[in-house]
Amino acid sequence: MNLITTTDELSAACQRLAKADFVTVDTEFMRETTFWPKLCLIQMASPEEAVIVDPIAGADMDLAPFFALMGDESVTKVFHAARQDIEIVFHQGNLVPHPVFDTQVAAMVCGFGDSISYDQLVFRVTGAKIDKSHRFTDWARRPLSEHQLSYALADVTHLRDVYAYLSEALADQGRTDWVREEMVTLTSPSTYQLDPERAWTRLKLRVRQPQDLAVLRGIAAWREREAQSRDIPRGRVLKDDAIYEIATQKPKDEAALARLRTIPRGFERSKSGREIVVAVQEALNSPKESWPSVPRPRQAPDGSTAATELLKVLLKQVAEQNGVAAKVIATSDDLERLACNDLDGLATMSGWRRELFGDKALALKEGRVALSFDGRKVVAFESDEPFVAAPAKKKKPRRRIKKAAADGASGDAVPEQADAEETKA
Template identity: 80%
Template sequence: MNLITTTADLAAACDRLAAADYVTVDTEFMRETTFWPKLCLIQMAGPDEAVIVDPVAGGDALDLTPFFALMGNANVIKVFHAARQDIEIVFHLGGLVPHPVFDTQVAAMVCGFGDSISYDQLVQRITGDKIDKSHRFTDWARRPLSEHQLAYALADVTHLREVYAYLDRALAEQGRSEWVQEEMATLTSPDTYRLEPELAWTRLKMRVRQPRDLAVLRAIAAWREREAQSRDVPRGRVLKDDALYEIAAQKPKDEAALARLRTIPRGFERSKSGRDILATVATAADSPKETWPEPPKARQAPEGANAASELLKVLLKQVAEANGVAAKVIATSDDLERIAAGDDDEVAALSGWRRELFGEQALALKEGRLALTFDGRKVVTLESDEPYALAPKSQRRPRRRRAKKGSNTEAAAGESGTGAETVD
């Protein structure tokens, strides 16, 4: 096993891997007690070799610059499975987003392997190999690591070579390579990984709705973000989300008022953080009205939108099954609700390959130019250039319903001597 703990060995390995068309990449990290992920291992594999980089054992003597240079090499495809957290680590430590990137989890969804399939399941379905997951909850920061732990870590990139080759070929055969490339645009955008404190409030649930309350929420969420980043602790270790909502709603003006809040830890009001919060609240509450954020507009669904949304769910399932694509990657529940309500601006399901696959049919269904019906046991679609329309009720053929034996209707018919069937 090629275990790297020096900068020279890392540089040599990265030079060799840079000559390949692709490199599979995975990381092991710890984050339970920190804001920033603590990088513990880097695993990489090209077509002909696989290496493990140990930044913990290497310590300050190991400079990761060669690794970051490889991640930024536009001539080498970086292959990950569920890449977001791995890319976040590279962005935080190296200041760059790997490019180009191929995420096998996204590709698997496009190729019909279901929603968010796990790595071990994907490996087993494609290669037939079963990965030993007994070290899934390893403390990767502890040294020394056993041979079994290192072998487990390395398997995350060696099997990934076969998975990548299979999915890349399948996408090309199905004409869907560009679909995955579209998905990689968001995954490789630096904006995805920037954690600007001033935007921290936008990631919270909007439990306060008044503009002044939102101004306070924005300010204290930014304070918490800066505190968590500078102290390298999880946000919840600074203040829980519920505390932010209560502070924004109550806007305490002194220590006594802050102490009365049920979500504030005992003694917090007397700490430096407590004083900082009070000052932040005061500044935000007294800020000019024109600087307050606008509350998010509540979408009022028009009459019939809920039923339309349910129909769109059926259509989505039909399209996903017919095309072998995971429904989750085609459209979200929010997409369906917005289409049903006529709020079509910037709906992901109505752009790019999603519009071609599903979006156009969704609009046609809503406009009455497409209908859903059963063919045997499957839901199928019927299309028309003109909207489907029901005949006026007076022109519909009556549906005959035979009276149940022994019912009051049958008894009444017998008494009248007509024996007539009821019609509705």
């Protein structure tokens, strides 16, 4: 096992790895008590070798050679569920790895289901079973055992075989470009930029007035700055429920802040308490035209609920027919927007998703796709012209018995077109 603890060792290893076409990468980190993830281990493997970088054991280690490798355009960086790993590289190395291949995304495109785990994917591709007993290891504690290091290394050694398999499968199915499209968002710096002024967009909008939303935005931005500067989780600065209550109650002084149910006793007298009162005042005094707009609930037209249910059936049919995870094609919100003709910026209506599902979904709404069931699975029939629904059959009126008129007719009963009604002679 090649365990690297010095900058010189890291530089030499990265120079060797840079000669390969691809490098598999994984990281181990801790962030339960911090805002920023604490990098504890880096695992990398090329087809020829595998290494573990220990930045904690090498306290004075310079990770510049690693970041240079991550930015090397001639080497594909292979991750599984890459977002958190890329986030670490972005915030510590000020760059986004590129080019990138995410095996979790590729597996969904190749029909391995929604968000398949690494150990499940390795088993299905290679038959190898990964020991997950060290999944919850405290990676910041030293020394690490041989078993812990072996477990960590397995996260990149088996990934080589998975990458080779998925790359070939994508090429055979003509879906390589599909995954390449998905990597655009994953490798965009905007995905990892944590702007405090945008922190409010991650909260559920439990307020419905522009003024309340302006206060919520200001308090969320204050919390984000505090969490980042103090390197502690957001919830340790201020709970979400407290932000909602402050937004609706808008305390204008420390005494008003102290009366809030979600504020701990004595908090109003702290530096944070005083800063919150100031943030509330600033939000209230800001120009109304600068207040964020309250998103309007989507007005679902008549029949959209039924249309959404039909689209769900079509999505399942398309996913099964093409061996693609339904989740990666369209979400439930995507289907609701499709049903309501809210197509602006909808990912399902662009790129390979539109080719695979989006156009067919529109055709279903226009009556040019019909769904049926053959006893085992749903099938779809397409037509250039809308299918015409058969006219509803008219119900035959039932008969009732009418008493003979009292104009000399016999007492025999005669039939009449009406509701059935029994009469007594």
